[in-house]
Amino acid sequence: MHEIYTMNTNPLTPAGAVMWGWEIPVYLFLGGLAAGLLIIAALLRSRVDEPRAIRLATLAAPIALSIGMGALWLDLAYKLHVYRFYGSFQLSSPMSWGAWLLVAFYPVSVLMYLSLHDSESFARLCGRFSLLSRLEGLQRFARARRVGVERAAILSGIGLGVYTGILLSALSARAAWNSAVLGPLFLVSGFSTAAAALMLLSRGAQIHGALRRLDVVAIAAELALIGLFLIGLLSGGATQQRAAALFLGGPLTATFWSLVVVTGLVVPLSLSLLERPLKLRPTAVIPVMVLIGGFALRWILVSAGQLS
Template identity: 40%
Template sequence: MIDGIHELVSTKMNPNVLPHLHIWEWHIPLYLFLGGIAGGLLVITSVMIVMRRHFGIGPKDEGDGCPCTAVRIGAILSPLLLGIGMLFLFLDLTHKLYVWAFYTTIQPTSPMSAGSWILVAFFPLAVLQAMVVNRKYLNTLNIELLDKLIKWTDDHLLKVALLNAHIGVGIGIYTGILLSFFSARPLWSSSILGMLFLVSGISSASALLLLFAPKDEKHIYSRIDANAIWIELVIVGLFVLGGITGTANTHGAMMHLIVGDQLMAGMSYMYWFWGVFIAAGLLLPLLIEFLENAGFHLHLPPIAPVLVLIGGLVLRFLIVFAGQTYHTFM
């Protein structure tokens, strides 16, 4: 009697069964980066407005109802950067003419659906807040409708700012949750990604404000950034530890990120992660800002905030690309 030999053929990696590993290119990391900064800016500027108006602390107003320079700039940049980020997201869409479908569908279990509705709330409230804090420039236009909108928002600014702070947190977390819902990607299947991207966005936003703030305001955003960085280091540690101690798939995906030899722009993930993101993007800026806040005036060019922004951008590219170059669950 001859035993038959049965050959099992798996079609799991067939692109018709699973999407191609490189379905997301450079557009998505840029969207996540700019979205994170926009959310961080909205959180910081809104909290600064509440602290000044309700508690009377923080940088002095410049008169005519306008807050300090950094708050005015940050309030403008928040919707502007998110708008640019959404342009990158639009460019990534395969069927661009159907983008309207995001805003006519409510799917509570879909992160993309929830994110689209958060964006609906984000833009009008963020723009109204930006108009109020910059009203001394807008009032010169003498547009009746614009003046009424500014007056109404100013009368309810505390409520608007508090709501904006929560929306900013939602946008920051959403940029991470957008990835973590793709459970078939082992590197992304971590709920801590939402918190990591939120704190990273706040750190990047404070670094951006540090670049624009006048000299007498810089110490405020330097301290915000320093605190955000050490919290981010803790979260990164938990993210790495959770991956290493997880299942075989998540362990392999995390090792692919932190010690992998896969190249991105000619350099392995390992060097991007430990050298550029951790060392240059977090530890070095933290050291510089700690010394500055401790009274050691280093008289350096704005190295720290630039490095923080580079690190935040590299983090998004690493997570998106490493999540796709590692195989899906086997």
């Protein structure tokens, strides 16, 4: 027998209780989505001839990030002190890195959006939103340096995507988060949810093919990284092995394997691969499943660390 009672424990934080609720997974999901959208926009702009979809992706990135930051703000217990994030820089705190990274993401996505317009289409845009005409100089700059802007977009997208995972893996005293794989895993997952979201937003045949190919690669990489994550925990010390057990028979087993692995990865991957040979019509099924799996991955991993 081995029983532990705690008396007079703090009911708000009994060890193992979940202090980060829905807000953090929502933020990590939307942050990864935003990162993926900007990377995809930069990757595909010169490869597919669907400027509307690329513009949509670029515009959706900062909007998704803003909604995510709204959720993050809701999670703060001292909401008026939010400005404190920008009063210092803490080298050891990924959350501090993230706070400053978010600030860099907005100007890059604005530049990216401006670089997608030529002077003609920008003039049309200014006709609709007269305030935009003040950005004419910036637009000419972004257009002239569009390769540089694309690179900045890809870099800040990778930074943001990796950061959403590092945020957890840096809290290494909690065994389930003590894995360097989380950074790349969340980046790839954000990338694949972004491809899925864009499939829903834009139905053009050319971009659909490109997105499907990107998504297949991303999902395959994600499956490999999830395997590495579990192997890493299983080959760690006793506490990490206990953390792995959360997914292998423990309380998170059913949700993890059904929502993340089967719904989010294996079924969409199989359907995507079969789409061409079986001449399946593209539907909303694959993207919706990928989005569900991406969100479930974050929700489950945020809880897992707090349970380990």
